[in-house]
Amino acid sequence: MLPQVLASGLSAGSIYALMALALVITYKTTEVPNFAQxxxxxxxxxIAYMFLTDFETGFIFAFGAALVFAFLLGVGxxxxxxxxxxxxxxxxxxxxxxxxxxxxxxxxxxxxxxxxRQFPFPVSANEVIRFGSVSISTLSVATILIAxxxxxxxxxxxxxxxxxxxxxxxxxxxxxxxxxxxxxxAVVGLTFGISxxxxxxxxxxxxxxxxxxxxxxWDALLKGFAAAVLGGLNTPVGAVLGGxxxxxxxxxxxxxxxVEFKSVVAFLxxxxxxxxxxxxxxxxxxxxxx
Amino acid sequence: MKSxxxxxxxxxxxxxxxxxxSICMYGCSEPIDEGGVRGxxxxxxxxxxxxxxxxxxxxxGAVGRGIEAYFEMINEQGGIHGRQIEFVLRDDAYQPSxxxxxxxxxxxxxxxxxxxxxxxxxPGRAVVDYIMENEVVWVSPATGATHWxxxxxxxxxxxxxxxxxxxAVLVDYVVNELGKxxxxxxxxxxxxxxxxxxxxxxxxxxxxxxxxxxxxxxxxDTDLSSHAVRLRESGAEAVLMWLTPRHATIIxxxxxxxxxxxxxxxxxxxxxxxxxxxxxxxxxEGVIFAAIGELANxxxxxxxxxxxxxxxxxxxxxxxxxxxxxxxxAEPLVEGLRRAGRDLTTESLVAALESLDGFQGxxxxxxxxxxxxxxxxxxxxxxxxxxxxxxxxxxxxxxxxDIEQVIQxxxxxx
Numbered sequence: 001m002l003p004q005v006l007a008s009g010l011s012a013g014s015i016y017a018l019m020a021l022a023l024v025i026t027y028k029t030t031e032v033p034n035f036a037q038x039x040x041x042x043x044x045x046x047i048a049y050m051f052l053t054d055f056e057t058g059f060i061f062a063f064g065a066a067l068v069f070a071f072l073l074g075v076g077x078x079x080x081x082x083x084x085x086x087x088x089x090x091x092x093x094x095x096x097x098x099x100x101x102x103x104x105x106x107x108x109x110x111x112x113x114x115x116x117r118q119f120p121f122p123v124s125a126n127e128v129i130r131f132g133s134v135s136i137s138t139l140s141v142a143t144i145l146i147a148x149x150x151x152x153x154x155x156x157x158x159x160x161x162x163x164x165x166x167x168x169x170x171x172x173x174x175x176x177x178x179x180x181x182x183x184x185x186a187v188v189g190l191t192f193g194i195s196x197x198x199x200x201x202x203x204x205x206x207x208x209x210x211x212x213x214x215x216x217x218w219d220a221l222l223k224g225f226a227a228a229v230l231g232g233l234n235t236p237v238g239a240v241l242g243g244x245x246x247x248x249x250x251x252x253x254x255x256x257x258x259v260e261f262k263s264v265v266a267f268l269x270x271x272x273x274x275x276x277x278x279x280x281x282x283x284x285x286x287x288x289x290x
Numbered sequence: 291m292k293s294x295x296x297x298x299x300x301x302x303x304x305x306x307x308x309x310x311x312s313i314c315m316y317g318c319s320e321p322i323d324e325g326g327v328r329g330x331x332x333x334x335x336x337x338x339x340x341x342x343x344x345x346x347x348x349x350x351g352a353v354g355r356g357i358e359a360y361f362e363m364i365n366e367q368g369g370i371h372g373r374q375i376e377f378v379l380r381d382d383a384y385q386p387s388x389x390x391x392x393x394x395x396x397x398x399x400x401x402x403x404x405x406x407x408x409x410x411x412x413p414g415r416a417v418v419d420y421i422m423e424n425e426v427v428w429v430s431p432a433t434g435a436t437h438w439x440x441x442x443x444x445x446x447x448x449x450x451x452x453x454x455x456x457x458a459v460l461v462d463y464v465v466n467e468l469g470k471x472x473x474x475x476x477x478x479x480x481x482x483x484x485x486x487x488x489x490x491x492x493x494x495x496x497x498x499x500x501x502x503x504x505x506x507x508x509x510x511d512t513d514l515s516s517h518a519v520r521l522r523e524s525g526a527e528a529v530l531m532w533l534t535p536r537h538a539t540i541i542x543x544x545x546x547x548x549x550x551x552x553x554x555x556x557x558x559x560x561x562x563x564x565x566x567x568x569x570x571x572x573x574x575e576g577v578i579f580a581a582i583g584e585l586a587n588x589x590x591x592x593x594x595x596x597x598x599x600x601x602x603x604x605x606x607x608x609x610x611x612x613x614x615x616x617x618x619x620a621e622p623l624v625e626g627l628r629r630a631g632r633d634l635t636t637e638s639l640v641a642a643l644e645s646l647d648g649f650q651g652x653x654x655x656x657x658x659x660x661x662x663x664x665x666x667x668x669x670x671x672x673x674x675x676x677x678x679x680x681x682x683x684x685x686x687x688x689x690x691x692d693i694e695q696v697i698q699x700x701x702x703x704x
Contacts (some may be wrong), residue, residue: 001519004548008515106344114348116535118568125543126571137547210512211539211569213349219512247513254516259505260479262516 003134005255006248011140013247014147018202019217019224020231020239021151022195027233028171029191032093036077038221039104040196041203042214044070045119046112048204049212052120059122063204067197074196078189108214121208143205150201151240154194158236167191226266230273232283241282328426329403330634335370335627337361338378338402340392341409341432345383349535350409353432354379355607356600356616357407363599364624371632378402384409386416393417397424404639407432407619411481414438422446427639429626430619434558434582435481436697439664445636447643447658449622449665453482453557454696456580456669457489457530458689460555463578463671464528465497470553472502474526476517476541478533479506481700486532486557488699492691502526507537518544521552528553535560539569546573558582558669562611563680572677579680580669583618584652586611587679592652614652621651622665654686667693 019037026034048066051057057065077100085092123138130136158164169177170187178184202224203217210216223246231242246266254262273281329336341354361375369375378400380392389408396402397420404427408414411433418437421428427445431438434453438446464470475490477483483506491501503524505517518541521529529545529552531538538560545552556579560566564586566574584590586597586609596617597609607613622643627634629642646665648655656665668686675681 001523005516005519008513008519012513012515109344109348114342114345114351116349116539116565116569118571124571126546126573128547128549135547135549137543206512209540209543211536213536219510222510250513251516255519259517259520263508263511 001255003132005251007134007136007140009248009251010244011136011143011247012251013227013244014143015202015206015220015243016223016227016246017151017240017243018147018198018205019220020228020243021154021236022198022202023224023228024233024236024239025154025167025171025198026192026195027228028236029167029174029188030082030093032090032097033225033228033233034192034195035094035097035221036101036104037097037195037199037224038217039101039108039214040070040073040077041199041220042216043104043108044073044196044200045203045207045212045216046108049112049117049119049207059120066204067200070196070200071193074193075189077196078192082192083185083189105214112214114213116211116213119207119212121204125209139205139208146201146205150198154198155236163187163190223266226270228280230270230280232280234279235283238280238282242280245281327403327635329401330373333369333373334376335373335404335634336376336378336400336402337623338380338393338396338400338405339407340380340382340389340396340413341407342384343379343381345385347384347410350384350432350612351381352607352610352612353407353409353616353619355604356613357620358616359600359604359607359613360596360617360620360624362603363596370624370627371634373634382413384413386413389413390416390420393420397421397426402426403634403636404429404623406430406623407616409433411435411437418443418446425636427636427643429623429643432615432619433482435485436693436700439662440693440697442661442663444640446663447622447665448663449619449653449656451558451580451582451654451667451669452489452664452693452696453485453532454489454492454700455667455689455691456557456582457486457532458493458691459669459687460530460578460580460671461490461493462687462689463684464553464555465494465499468528468553470527471497471499472525472527473499474503474505474521474524474529474552475501476505476507476521476529476531476533478537479508482559483507483532484700485696486530488696489689489691490530492696492699493689507533507541509534511537512540514540514544517541518548518550521545522548522550526552528555530555531560532557533560535562535565535569538566542570542573553578555579561585561672561680563587563674564608564678565610567674567678574674575677577674578671578683579674581672581680581682582653582669583611583615585672585680585682586614588682590652596652618651618653621653622646622649622656625649625651 044066047069048062051062123142125137125139127138128135166182170184174184227243227246228239232238253265342348343351361377365374382389382392406429409432414431429447430449434450438448477487554577558580561581584593600609626643630638644658647657654666654668668688670686671683672680
């Protein structure tokens, strides 16, 4: 039973980790959690669905289109809405993300309706591979692999490419970055684009499992946020580890202790962690930007 | 300049004018009731309803649109005693606070004569006292909770078979007909889910059995792997699910991945077989579910008539179980209006509804008397087959469970 529970935890944790990573990379640039993250990903998943069912394109084209849309949506959100605010405070920005999420939710309800839909996907949630006593769906295997590879790519991007380093520089100190010739404004927009793409990958992997409707990413956003707080809001690696940890703890708790309090336990752990380590399990002590 | 304008508002004459104007406007928008009956004129009857047309529960918005199509069909046939039905449908997004506002508006501004359906237990409970105080007839709340007819209220006529009755009938069937003794339950952790759990418990106790394992699901949960493991470990041969379509899809998938194959038993909330087959990619095969209305694919003459009418009136709608349930909720109201005759008053409608004795549309036979306000407690069972539709297994059945016992347990658990 234990390996089965760990496998389920890892699969759920992959989604949390992706959402946590998406949240953290924009959080580091704006110091504001983007609550529209989930619904931006949801709308992008609907775009893929539209291509698959209305225009009957192949998976590669549909998913590609969704990711491009997600990127533009992310950049557009930053450039057209967040950046336009005059003298933004944290509260203003948070309210803007909340407003945007409501608008997206309303839009999806109006455009596609609230019915649950089966989301077509190349591999199935009901097709099972067995490793000894562990049965795991091909979708879960794909989720774990794709999430893992994507996250490695993102880290490699931040570490080894010029643009990635410029992004990190902007996150640490936008003014110093600009003095050194980094186009900081463009970089911030780009960060939102990349974050939106990562969230959309999570959405595309979630939709075939739990069916597609406008509430698709509610749970994932909440858990991703929790994972990011758990691991540390200012460390992408920490947030990702937080995601996996959360998925595994939840499943262990559900299987051995109480299913009823499975969802609550995540938040309980966070309260405890924050009590002892306010910057999260893996976070370095937070210093305010000037 | 600006400050002077602001001050003008505080002048007594200006204020008087504004107050007068607003009273006037409010007064003008109010329709005048002929003969003093609210919502009834020489050639119209105003009927109201509410439902989640937007928001996370908007799946059930189809109920209200079904009612609308039904009334339009009745109007096409010439209305009722020379009167056309005007239907007012308000969106509450399944939020009780918005239901309260919508219902007040319908009573005070739109002056509705009666209410029909209204989706959801929590929204309904938020307005039931207000509707009763205003002496507005309310037919068929669209929920199987026990709060409507127990105790009976003069203006409230319930139709939806209580959820616990469905659960008890399902359990009796698998124990008696299929010989299963280990029954598990997976239920949504709220009023709706607990009704299913209590119904199963009470029915099992009659057979000297207990629930093998009961696991609850919170509404936002999306990962049900540990629920599946718990059910498998319990060795349950049949599992009763009191869930929404999304959670049902997730748990059927999670259980299937473990190679565990219990007999699934489902509530009438999951009776939309076409939808469930689609969502589960075919894993919905062989599920036994409770139904409280004729199935959407049945050859029942009324269903055929309704399907034909909805294809004509609302071609964009799928004639799903939820959509057709709107027709079912409105049937007894229309029958009552017919029996009340041309001299329509609230009292004559109540008397007409109380005269229904075994009246049947596409639901179970309905009977109301002066102190019986739950029209039926019957359900029938069906099984999904052939990867696309459902076959009827039984005739209308009643569980015979003592309702007072169930209500006590439900109140005890809250």
